[in-house]
Amino acid sequence: MRGLSFTNILLHMIFRLHLNKKTTEKVPYSKLAGVSLLKPLKGVDPNLINNLETFFELDYPKYEILLCVQDHDDPAIDVCKKLLGKYPNVDARLFIGGKKVGINPKINNLMPAYEGARYELVWICDSGIRVKPDTLTDMANQMTEKVGLVHGLPYVADRQGFAATLEQVYFGTSHPRSYISANVTGIKCVTGMSCLMRKDILDQAGGLIAFAQYIAEDYFMAKAIADRGWKFSMATQVAMQNSGSYSIAQFQSRMIRWAKLRINMLPATIIEPISECFVASLLIGWAAHHVFRWDIMVFFLCHCLAWFISDYIQLRGVQGGPPSFSKLDYAVAWFIRESMTIQIFLSALWDPTISWRAGRYRLRCGGTAEEILDV
Numbered sequence: 001m002r003g004l005s006f007t008n009i010l011l012h013m014i015f016r017l018h019l020n021k022k023t024t025e026k027v028p029y030s031k032l033a034g035v036s037l038l039k040p041l042k043g044v045d046p047n048l049i050n051n052l053e054t055f056f057e058l059d060y061p062k063y064e065i066l067l068c069v070q071d072h073d074d075p076a077i078d079v080c081k082k083l084l085g086k087y088p089n090v091d092a093r094l095f096i097g098g099k100k101v102g103i104n105p106k107i108n109n110l111m112p113a114y115e116g117a118r119y120e121l122v123w124i125c126d127s128g129i130r131v132k133p134d135t136l137t138d139m140a141n142q143m144t145e146k147v148g149l150v151h152g153l154p155y156v157a158d159r160q161g162f163a164a165t166l167e168q169v170y171f172g173t174s175h176p177r178s179y180i181s182a183n184v185t186g187i188k189c190v191t192g193m194s195c196l197m198r199k200d201i202l203d204q205a206g207g208l209i210a211f212a213q214y215i216a217e218d219y220f221m222a223k224a225i226a227d228r229g230w231k232f233s234m235a236t237q238v239a240m241q242n243s244g245s246y247s248i249a250q251f252q253s254r255m256i257r258w259a260k261l262r263i264n265m266l267p268a269t270i271i272e273p274i275s276e277c278f279v280a281s282l283l284i285g286w287a288a289h290h291v292f293r294w295d296i297m298v299f300f301l302c303h304c305l306a307w308f309i310s311d312y313i314q315l316r317g318v319q320g321g322p323p324s325f326s327k328l329d330y331a332v333a334w335f336i337r338e339s340m341t342i343q344i345f346l347s348a349l350w351d352p353t354i355s356w357r358a359g360r361y362r363l364r365c366g367g368t369a370e371e372i373l374d375v
Contacts, residue, residue, distance in 0.1 A: 019153065019317065019320070026141045026144060029061060029137070032061055032137065032140045033120055033121050034062040034063065034064075034119030034121065035060065035062070035064075035121045035140065036063070036064050036113075036117035037055060037066060038066050038113050038117070038122060038123065039052070039065060039066065039067050040106050040110055040126065040127060041079075041080070041109075041127045042069070042071075042076065042109070042127070042357060043074065044079060045245040046244030046245070047243060047244030048079055048127060049079050049083070050130070050242075051128060052067075052080070053083060054130045054132070056083055056090050058136050059137065060140070063091070063123075064091040064092065064093070064118060065091065065093070067080045067093065067094045068095045068110050068112070069094070069095070069096050069109070070096075070105065070108065072096055076127075081094070095112045095113045098110075099112050099115075101208075101209045103215070103359075103361060103369055103370065103371045104211065104213070104214060104217050105356070106217065106357070107208050107212040108212065110124070110208060111209070114207065114208045117199065119199070120198065120199055120200065121198060122198075123139070123195070123196045123197075124192060124194075125193070125195075125239075126192070126194070128193075128242060128243035129193055129239055129241060130157065130240050130242040132237065134237075138235050138236055138237050139152070139194075139196045139235045139237075140196070142233040142236075143196060143233070144233070146230065147230065147231050147232065147233045148198050148225040148226075148228070148231065149190065149195060149196070149222060150195070150235055151190045151194065151232065151235065152193065152194040152195075152234070152237060152239030153176055153179060153239065153318070154171055154179075154193050154194075154239045155168075155172065155176075155240055156240070157241065158324040162248070162329070162333065163246050163247045164246060165325045166251055166333045167246060168315075168323065169330060169333040169334055169337055170251070170255075171241070171318075172311075172315035172318045172323070173311040173312075173315055173334065173337075174276070174311075174337065177314065179191075180234075183232065183234065188223060188226045190222040190232065192218025193239045193241065195218065195221070195222075197221065197225065198230070201224070201225050201228060201230060202224070202225075204228065205221075205228070213369070214367050214368060214369065215261060215354065215356060215361055215363070216265060219261075219265060219367070255344045256344050256347045256348050259272075259345055259348035260351075260354050261363070261367070263348055264364065264365055265366070265367040276338065276341045276342075277308075278304065278338055278339070279342070280303075281300045281303040281304050281307065282300055284299070284303060285300040285303065308334060311334060312327075315330070353372060354369075359371055359372075360372040
C-alpha cells in the first residue's frame with residue numbers, strides 16, 4: 001500500500017507541476033531551431049483532415065511539413081492536396097511512393113521525406129495526432145543544450161462512445177503510470193506518436209534506414225540517442241490522439257501488438273502482469289495474510305479500491321480537469337480495462353506474429369522482425 005501511495009503521489013506531483021502548463025520561453029521565438037515535420041499517412045478516417053489542418057496552423061517561425069503517402073491510389077493524397085491548396089503560404093510538400101529500405105512500412109514511407117528534410121530538428125508525428133498552435137513551440141523549448149529527444153505523453157481526445165472512454169481511461173491511468181515511472185527512474189520509455197529529435201544524431205546512428213529492420217522503430221531510435229549520451233525531455237503538452245476510427249476490438253488488438261513488441265524487445269516484460277491492479281492486489285494480499293494474518297479478500301478489495309480512486313485522480317491530472325464522461329462510465333471502463341490485461345498478455349505470448357498496416361510480421365528476440373509474405 002505504501003509503495004502504491006508513494007508512486008501515485010510522485011506521479012500526481014509531476015502531472016501538476018509539468019503537464020498542461022503554459023509554455024515557458026527558454027529560447028527567443030525568433031531564434032527557435034527550424035523543424036522538419038515528417039507525417040506518415042495511410043488511408044483516411046473521419047478526423048484526418050481536421051487533425052492535419054492543425055499542423056498547417058502552427059504558430060512557429062520556421063518549419064516545413066513533409067506529407068508521406070506510400071501508395072499512389074491512397075485517398076489520403078486527395079486530403080493532402082486539398083490542404084496544400086488551402087494553405088499555399090505554408091512550406092509543405094507531398095511525397096508519394098516511399099522507398100523500400102527494410103521491413104518497417106513506416107520507415108519505408110518516411111525515407112524520401114527524411115532525405116529531403118532541410119532543418120536540424122526532425123519531428124515524426126503520427127497521422128492521428130492533433131496539435132495546438134503552440135505545441136511545436138513547447139516541444140522546441142524543451143530541446144535544450146543536452147537534450148536530444150523531446151517526446152509527448154500519449155493521451156486521447158474527448159470523443160463519443162464507450163470505446164473512446166476505454167481508450168481515455170487506459171491512456172490516463174495505466175499507461176502514464178508506467179510511462180512516466182520508467183522515465184523518472186532512468187528507463188528510456190518513448191512512444192513514436194510525437195517525437196522531436198536532432199537529425200544529426202540520427203544521421204550518426206545511420207539515419208532512418210538503420211531502424212528499418214525493427215517494427216518498434218521508436219524504441220530503437222530513442223535507444224540510439226540515449227546511447228550517445230543525450231538526454232530526453234517530455235513536452236508539457238500531451239500527444240493528443242484523435243483518430244476518427246476506434247472500437248473496443250481495435251483497442252484490444254493494439255494492446256496485444258504493443259505487448260508482443262515489448263516481450264520481444266525486453267524479456268523482463270514477462271513479469272509485467274504483476275504490476276497490474278488485480279494481480280498485484282492479490283499477491284500483496286496473499287503476502288499480508290501470511291505475514292500479518294490479514295484477510296486476503298478484505299485486503300484485495302481495499303487495495304483495488306485505493307488503486308481505483310488513485311487512478312481517477314491521475315486521470316484528472318492528465319486531462320487537466322474532470323473527464324468528459326461520468327464517474328459510472330469511468331468505473332465500468334476501468335474495470336473492463338483491468339480485466340483485459342491477463343487476456344491481452346496471454347494472447348501476446350501465444351502468437352509471435354503481428355499485423356500492422358498492410359503487412360504481417362514474425363517478431364524475433366531482440367526486436368527485429370521478418371515480413372510474412374503470402375505464397
